[in-house]
Amino acid sequence: MSIVLDQLTKRYEQHAVVNKVALQIHDAEFFVLLGPSGSGKSTILRMIAGLAPVDTGRIVLHGRDVTDLNPQARDVGFVFQNYALFEHMTVAENVEFALRIRKVERKQRSERRDQLLELVGLAGLGKRLPRQLSGGQQQRVALARALAHNPAVLLLDEPFGALDAKIRTDLRRNLRSIQRELGITTIFVTHDQEEAFELADRLGVMNMGRLLEVGTPNELYQRPQTEFVATFLGSANVLLGQCNDVGVQVGSMTFPLQTSSTAEQHPAVQVVIRPEDVVLAKTEAALRSPSLGQATVETQTFVGAFERIRLRLPALPDVHSIAPVRPFGEHAILIDALRNPDEARNLPIHSGDQLWIGVRRLHALSQRGLNVLMISDSQPVAETALNIGGNLARLAHARATVVARDGNEAGLRTRIQAVREQLGAGLPHLQTRLSTTSLIETVRRETEHEPCDIVVLGTEARNAERDATQLLSVAQQHVLLVPPTAKACSKALICLSDGEPSKEDVAFAGRLLGSVGASATLISVATQTNDIDRLERFLQSSAASLRRHEVVTDSKVLVGNIAQTINAEIKRGGYDLVIVGAPLGAYSSNYDLGSVVGPLLSQLSVPVLIIRSSYLQPMPERLALNVLETVA
């Protein structure tokens, strides 16, 4: 291994810009770090070069731990986005700089310099000053300069970012052939997907300080594991289908599941259909692939070698559309298709045409992306809830929807505007909406449009029980109640009893805490001392499932009255998030919070996440109406 990054972390003012990144790069490998701006990829590169200090974690280059060494001692070559050539030195002096520092003799220096200038295609330009060269030429000089001392590792930080498209393509080829020729281990940072695909042996996709997935370009494009990677690499139709014994069901189509993408045992599964895997035909029989249904052509755009078509498919039972985003209240599903000129010639189409949509291939995501619904009402605490919920969504790469309710329309619009400004950065999938109806009706309509995993609501302790009852009675998602005193979520207390939340739900909590980077303490309260052993075993296995999500965990069994003991533990341990299971029970308007959750909420001082056991069945339609009538 040439480069090993071990749990690398960098914080700026409590905010982790690089979050526990672990990565191994092989000898002579060309590795590309790809991600949107602000994802932390450049910071990783600067840490490897020693230009930014590491907070925690290790960096090992060729078996040597360099974490605490200064840049001079690391033996890396670094190419900056803005070239950073020494402007008062000639091209030759720039290239020779590292050798001059190493006191290499003049003759050897000039030989090496000529050889490098030849390599980057600038032979004969040694006497020029950097400002007499074009941008592309300057970056070639920067590359030659970075290679002069035969570094063990070459790091390039968006080196072609400032150049125009044609020159970029040339430089890319040039760089790739130089890297092959020298066999130097290379990390290349870019936000350009095309560049990443063309250069990489393997690539890693980053977002919000986390390295989400690593693989060859082909692997990541064809078999992404997360929604972010699926939609960041090329365009994708993402649908929420159902998982059953046979495979994945989307509408009337059933696809067998490949072993590589077994979804967690959860009935809802996200499937990715690449636009080029969408088949269009006049009749269903002509598709020769599983059919999704008959759709109307919305728009048709010509993009160079291909033709991009957007179609509108009537709603399908048990299928929700996630990407492309459709307008609120729209039940139809939007599907993007891509056709090559051959296909376009065989079947000319126009907007308004009715066509059958078939799917050649689909891929199920192993990690279903989370969806957070935040309700912003006129209470002052709503602001705190937005901060907590927004941060959670950001770190968990979740889609977020903010609904402003409780106020006149003009007021709601200003509030939405403020929300967009507050949360917009770093939340790639932020949707905002207004609602003028009751809390329950709002949540019901939202979850009908797109199922969500967590509803976030700011509330005062005196209203917490009422709000929890309302939210838990209406649908099947988890509920996060945020009191005005909430600060952040970094130290969680998970309260378990051996029925609820189940281990599966602990896993959900684990995934959430893992992405936030929070630690967790598992406790279980025994009312009788002879329960202790059994509970301890139960806690051990739950703790193991949390550790799989890289959550630092300890666990203990306490004895006493459940509600009192938990409250005492919250005060004692300084926790800033409490996770409890929702009591089992049928959906009904008088949902009972039980003897644990109720008393806990009445003393709400830190956010409480109420986990909804997933084996609760969705509420029957008739009951839902019943609830609306009695509560609203």
Add this chain to the structure above:
Amino acid sequence: MNWRKWLLISIVVGYMGILIIAPLGAIVFGAFREGVPAMLEALQHPHVLRSFGLTILICLVVVAIHGIFGTLVAWVLVRHQFMGKALINRLLDLPFAMSPVIVGFTLIVLFGRNGVLKPLTEAMGWQIAFALPGMIWATLFVTLPFMIRELMPVLEAFGRKQEEAAATLGASGWQTFRLVTFPALRWAFLYGLGLTCARALGEFGAVLVISGGIQGRTETATVYIFRALDDRQYAGAYSAALLLGAISLVLVLVIDVFHRRSQKSIEQRT
């Protein structure tokens, strides 16, 4: 509209003429009225020679000290964050605002006959007040901001990228400064030196107070001119003023070249 423009221009030219050309002309006129031989003779007077020698010596010492410490201060203020940085940054401009006479006076309070630090300097055998060290000290104070204020914006515009590049290529901190940062600063550095020098040449108040203006001993060029006028030795006063004025003029013309090069190097960077 046109006449308004010309009116404005002539006001400006007239204003500059009264402020700059007239005094220069008066000095030249006055000096030559005394006659060239008288002038040359006056310039050879030991007091005149001594005063110019002292002025040039003070200039050189001050320029050397600010060359090193001014660069250091500018560097630290631009590159590092620390408690009290904003305060230091603000205090730097104090010499612009404070009367040099006050500076001289404070030095007397410190090192004068009944000065606070007098016992200490006496024990060490140092003579500060009414001697060269006090005069250098006073001049250092009044010339403090020039170097630093000239270098700071250039350092900021230069940024850190080239220094970081040098570090990854193996250069130590000193090598980076010597080979990369300083060459980029050189014109601003020279301009800063020039300004410091020009200001030091003309310093009068602070030096007069701290030096006591002892004839032939602690008299700088400006102090000599002042005394010569007072004593009605017009030939000496005019000729010394003419020489000092000429030196300043040449200095201004030279450092203007540095200034233009420095500005150009900032523009190229941004």
